[in-house]
Amino acid sequence: MYSYSDFDAAFVTERNRQFRAQVERRIAGHLTEDEFKPLRLMNGLYLQLHAYMLRVAVPYGTMSGPQMHQLATIADTWDKGYGHFTTRQNIQFNWPRLRDVPDMLDALADVQMHAIQTSGNTIRNVTADHFAGAAQDELADPRPVAELLRQWSTDHPEFQFLPRKFKIAVTGSPNDRAVTRAHDIGLRMIERDGAIGFEVIVGGGMGRTPMIGKVLRDFLPQEDLLPYTEAVVSVWNLLGRRDNKYKSRIKITVHEHGIDAIRDMVEDRFTLLRSQFTGVDATHLARISKDFAAPAFVTQDTAPFDLAYQRDPVFRSWVDTNTSSHRAPGYAIAQISLKAHGQTPGDATSDQMRAMADLAERFGHNELRVSHEQNIVLPHVHKSNLPTVFAILQQHGLATANIGLVSDIIACPGMDYCALATARSIPIAQEIATRFDELGNEHDIGDLKIKISGCINACGHHHVGHIGILGLDRAGTETYQITLGGDHTETAALGVRTGPGFSAEDIVPAVERVIDTYLAIRTAPDETFLHCYNRVGMVPFKAALYTTSEHADAA
Amino acid sequence: MARAFVPKVVTANDLLEGDVIYLTADNQWSRHLHEAYIVTDTDQADQRLADSQGHANAVGIYLADVTLTGPEPVHFREDFRRRGPSNYHHGKQAAS
Numbered sequence: 001m002y003s004y005s006d007f008d009a010a011f012v013t014e015r016n017r018q019f020r021a022q023v024e025r026r027i028a029g030h031l032t033e034d035e036f037k038p039l040r041l042m043n044g045l046y047l048q049l050h051a052y053m054l055r056v057a058v059p060y061g062t063m064s065g066p067q068m069h070q071l072a073t074i075a076d077t078w079d080k081g082y083g084h085f086t087t088r089q090n091i092q093f094n095w096p097r098l099r100d101v102p103d104m105l106d107a108l109a110d111v112q113m114h115a116i117q118t119s120g121n122t123i124r125n126v127t128a129d130h131f132a133g134a135a136q137d138e139l140a141d142p143r144p145v146a147e148l149l150r151q152w153s154t155d156h157p158e159f160q161f162l163p164r165k166f167k168i169a170v171t172g173s174p175n176d177r178a179v180t181r182a183h184d185i186g187l188r189m190i191e192r193d194g195a196i197g198f199e200v201i202v203g204g205g206m207g208r209t210p211m212i213g214k215v216l217r218d219f220l221p222q223e224d225l226l227p228y229t230e231a232v233v234s235v236w237n238l239l240g241r242r243d244n245k246y247k248s249r250i251k252i253t254v255h256e257h258g259i260d261a262i263r264d265m266v267e268d269r270f271t272l273l274r275s276q277f278t279g280v281d282a283t284h285l286a287r288i289s290k291d292f293a294a295p296a297f298v299t300q301d302t303a304p305f306d307l308a309y310q311r312d313p314v315f316r317s318w319v320d321t322n323t324s325s326h327r328a329p330g331y332a333i334a335q336i337s338l339k340a341h342g343q344t345p346g347d348a349t350s351d352q353m354r355a356m357a358d359l360a361e362r363f364g365h366n367e368l369r370v371s372h373e374q375n376i377v378l379p380h381v382h383k384s385n386l387p388t389v390f391a392i393l394q395q396h397g398l399a400t401a402n403i404g405l406v407s408d409i410i411a412c413p414g415m416d417y418c419a420l421a422t423a424r425s426i427p428i429a430q431e432i433a434t435r436f437d438e439l440g441n442e443h444d445i446g447d448l449k450i451k452i453s454g455c456i457n458a459c460g461h462h463h464v465g466h467i468g469i470l471g472l473d474r475a476g477t478e479t480y481q482i483t484l485g486g487d488h489t490e491t492a493a494l495g496v497r498t499g500p501g502f503s504a505e506d507i508v509p510a511v512e513r514v515i516d517t518y519l520a521i522r523t524a525p526d527e528t529f530l531h532c533y534n535r536v537g538m539v540p541f542k543a544a545l546y547t548t549s550e551h552a553d554a555a
Numbered sequence: 556m557a558r559a560f561v562p563k564v565v566t567a568n569d570l571l572e573g574d575v576i577y578l579t580a581d582n583q584w585s586r587h588l589h590e591a592y593i594v595t596d597t598d599q600a601d602q603r604l605a606d607s608q609g610h611a612n613a614v615g616i617y618l619a620d621v622t623l624t625g626p627e628p629v630h631f632r633e634d635f636r637r638r639g640p641s642n643y644h645h646g647k648q649a650a651s
Contacts, residue, residue, distance in 0.1 A: 026570075027570070027571065029611045033570075033614050033615070047568055047573055047614060047615065048573075049575075049632075049635060049636055050573070050574060050575065050636065050639055050640065050645070050646040050647070051572070051573040051574055051646075052573040080643075080645060094645075095645065096573075097571060097572055097573065098570065098571050098572075098573065099571060344642045344643075347642075415631075415632060415635055416635065416640035416641050416642055417640060424635075424641060426640075426641065426642045427641050427642065430642070473631075473632075476629070476630055476631065477631075478631060
């Protein structure tokens with residue numbers, strides 16, 4: 001894992017000192033809210049419906065056991081004993097008091113964490129494949145590049161007042177787990193003639209105008225990454241619309257000017273910038289890469305795993321559902337579901353955080369990941385330790401075997417917390433998960449991504465959910481629209497709206513009708529929901545949704 | 556014909572705690588909607604909103620629709636602000 005240099009530590013300390021002084025000036029009345037707001041946002045501090053919210057960056061979703069322990073301590077000391085892991089691989093604390101925030105930031109700095117650029121019109125926390133460095137299908141670990149981008153973008157003087165926020169995602173695997181096609185820049189590591197480079201995707205995004213990103217460069221040599229990325233952001237920084245925030249993201253710029261025109265401008269700018277990068281970035285990347293060297297994988301007998309797998313059906317179900325293939329022999333990637341049925345997606349109590357931190361320290365080479373699907377990953381667990389890991393997870397309510405299933409729902413905080421939301425998301429997720437737990441058929445249903453957003457900004461990724469749900473305010477009533485057929489992977493696609501929305505009472509039965517339809521028409525149990533939808537289209541689902549008396553009554 | 560004026564309260568978030576506050580009849584801020592002063596016409600609403608802008612401990616001041624009796628929130632967003640989140644017994648509902 002990356003470890004702060006003296007420069008990094010001094011930078012974060014100084015930034016925290018500045019913010020402490022800004023908070024003091026605000027409280028003393030020397031700064032107005034208009035003056036203070038951009039300063040607090042630059043440091044991840046929002047004011048939401050019921051309280052402030054501090055958004056802490058977990059760079060590319062990677063953290064250590066001690067870092068997770070510190071998050072638990074922060075939750076207990078200054079918040080309400082829990083944290084919310086987000087689709088941006090961050091963690092949010094929902095109840096801090098303004099006076100306490102500088103202390104929280106100092107506590108974060110003690111474990112090399114911060115909240116810088118988790119908000120504001122800046123380059124945000126760079127996200128990456130949550131299986132990075134562990135996945136069997138991986139070409140190369142994307143995290144050194146993500147860290148390089150983080151250092152380059154942090155406090156970058158040209159990019160502190162961008163037209164709007166800017167999000168970069170990196171994957172080193174052909175199987176895209178980082179949703180690269182729905183980011184402002186998506187970087188997919190590829191190999192050409194034995195050299196690593198990137199397919200550069202630009203202009204993807206969700207929000208009110210969802211777009212699948214377009215290929216800007218089919219192969220960018222690794223050594224050109226920073227000048228090229230800088231060229232992209234600087235072209236957009238000049239062209240991007242500041243007159244209308246709904247048209248300010250780079251996806252609109254690409255849409256309005258066309259990908260070819262943008263490409264030409266970027267290449268011109270790149271030619272200029274490339275000569276200014278003297279190669280120090282490549283040297284620095286090589287240094288960063290050393291911090292991401294693979295852990296010292298051990299060779300151990302997997303017999304304890306084999307025996308438990310054979311004998312214990314509950315353990316077997318968890319292994320089959322929550323673990324994935326690891327590149328090292330005898331190892332597995334274990335996902336810890338933060339989606340226990342009926343609980344808030346992405347939430348972990350401080351006790352659960354400590355349990356996960358301990359597991360990482362004892363059995364996971366001291367590494368944890370936050371996935372954009374709002375779960376926690378132990379990326380490196382030797383299989384012989386899985387039975388113990390599972391037993392400990394069970395003791396802490398963390399052993400739900402539902403990764404990738406109907407109850408593994410992404411949900412934004414929605415109107416339970418967020419000032420921008422138009423409807424609640426969390427209760428809908430809780431009710432869907434509880435309903436399918438009662439039905440007991442989620443393993444039969446199989447791979448299914450439900451993603452819920454409480455407003456058009458789409459933090460809950462509903463556009464790329466197999467079943468997407470968007471909560472809106474329709475004439476003073478919470479109303480939920482359904483989209484079908486979205487895909488967040490390398491075959492990214494935007495979901496299609498089924499038709500009129502449903503009330504809060506009707507949305508869960510509506511989802512159930514969609515899934516019942518799928519179960520009735522799938523050709524075989526291994527035909528996934530998405531495959532089935534892509535084969536048959538909208539018609540049967542629409543019929544199931546809108547021809548029942550229930551909806552006729554509601555409409 | 557002009558549309559009938561919907562009664563309103565002046566509301567904001569507290570600077571230090573961040574929680575929801577309401578402007579009372581004597582220009583103080585209360586944690587409770589039932590202590591809020593209800594404005595009943597446009598001029599009064601504009602005046603109280605303008606007067607409250609100078610309050611250093613209130614952030615994001617705005618007018619929210621309410622019913623005359625109670626008062627009760629008209630919109631569900633204001634109902635959630637008054638109560639707290641639905642997933643945990645936190646926020647105002649925990650204090651009451």
